[in-house]
Amino acid sequence: MMGEKLLFENVSKIYGEGDNKVIALDNISLNVKAGEFVAIVGPSGSGKSTFLSIAGALLSPSKGRLLLDDEDITTLSPKELTRVRLEKIGFVFQSSNLVPYLTVRDQLLLLSELLGKQDKKTVKKADELLSHLGLGHRANHLPEALSGGERQRVAIARSLMNDPEIILADEPTASLDSKRGRDVVEMLAHEVKSRNKAAIMVTHDERMLDLCDRVVNITDGKVFG
């Protein structure tokens, strides 16, 4: 089990009942190791988002088991799941979803604030992360002043702030042109490798797949590859 950051064991997700039953995920097993960057591809409605929501502890599976960092999170209460998300999972959302009234530095500090340990050390850590991702000069700007690529870089920095076990990216390049999109994914891949984190990226963009270690195809709720 060593080195396995995320493990799906026969996970199914079923919405509705009877005639309205929709099988979003059908008996999926998958594992992601430390330092591994996995891409999830598949057509619309194939179950990618459901997969990511379950991996992100936002949704509970109907069947099967989910282990995050060797901890079974299938049976945790919503409150405990919130804690798991805060401590162990870093999110990069589709359109970055930064808080509009927080400066770039505060976006990162918010994560320490939620953990309940905001101090000089966390400020230093946030500044280091930002300058590492080439955003040092933007630390006091609001998201509205940033370009799309910069916002996604802030989102990546934010996802790393609490030193999570796994990073989940939901179409991080959707709102970017291909050049900037590639820069962002490269950066994500680099951070995952250098920090020995696990990462899952849901994407439509096939041009990014060469940056990933493994490509998993989801179609009609089933995994291929």
Added chain:
Amino acid sequence: MFLAIRELKHSKLRYLLIGLIMVLVALLVFIISGLANGLSSDNASSIQNMKADYFVMEHDSKNKLNRSIISMEKLDEIRASADVKAAEGLGQMMITLNKIGSSEKTDVTIFATDASGILAPKVIEGTNYDNKKQGEVVADRSLKEVGYKLGDSLKDDLSDKVFTIVGFTEKQSYSHSPVVYMNVKGWQEINPALKNQEKDSISTIAVQMDSKAEENVRESLPEGVTLISKEESLQSIPGYKEEQGTLKMMIAFLFVIAGFVLAVFFYVITLQKTNQFGVLKALGANTGYLAKSIVGQVMLLAVTCIAISVALTYGVTLIMPEGMPFELSADLVIKYSVLLLVVSVLGSLLSLYRVAKIDAIEAIGRVS
């Protein structure tokens, strides 16, 4: 407060506007309460300041002083009760006085009582009236402010009796008219209601006693009279209840309005931020943290606005015209400030409910 303060700073205009509404509503609350208090004492300070806890009234008087007539003998009976600390007779009537040597007329309320008894007015200028000598009166200071002086003679049109002002007292008004004190004999002579009464009479008997003794005294009352509290007697002053009721109702409505305005404002803002709250929850913020943030904002806003209103209220009192009945005690300001704060926080509950319902999954693209 991390999020609360940063958002307030960022969306200044939005919170400035709602703050302005809060300031105005709170200002209105304070001004109307000041006015209600001022009018109350302008109306009835003579009763409010009277050293009496209860009043004995004629049974069929409907608690109205001008209808009540009690024979003087009953005063001795009341005084005889062991529960009664002190009691004094009071005669009351409303008349119009004519200043001799001018065409000026003034409506006043006559209070007649023993010049050395517990109800005797505190003379601040001149001397007190004499129990034996007829024609001496002590008038409220407000008469002085409209031009009356010590030694002025006043004539009662109805009885043609003439009175001389020998002294002034203060804070004595009844039903918005100044009170003029005289001895009981003088009052009995000019009161037309007593013409056919044989006995020596008064309007009411003011009683000093403990509220615990109320039942005892009530049971041992002489025939034909009833016992009412000071508050009840205030309520029966002509116009008092109506005047205070209207203002109190306005104040109550203002509290409701303040609560609703804040509730709606924060609810709409919360609806607007549904997606943002979803993201925050996905990142690991629990509902408690977000709730604290909203309540923090509401409290910060409310406290600031109330403080500004209090300052403005005292500013407004400085430019109020002289003689405007306005009285605001620190007690009342504190009480209403706390109440406004409570109402504001109650108003934010709707938003908290909304936030609690938001699912973190809203942060992920297209999940149903």
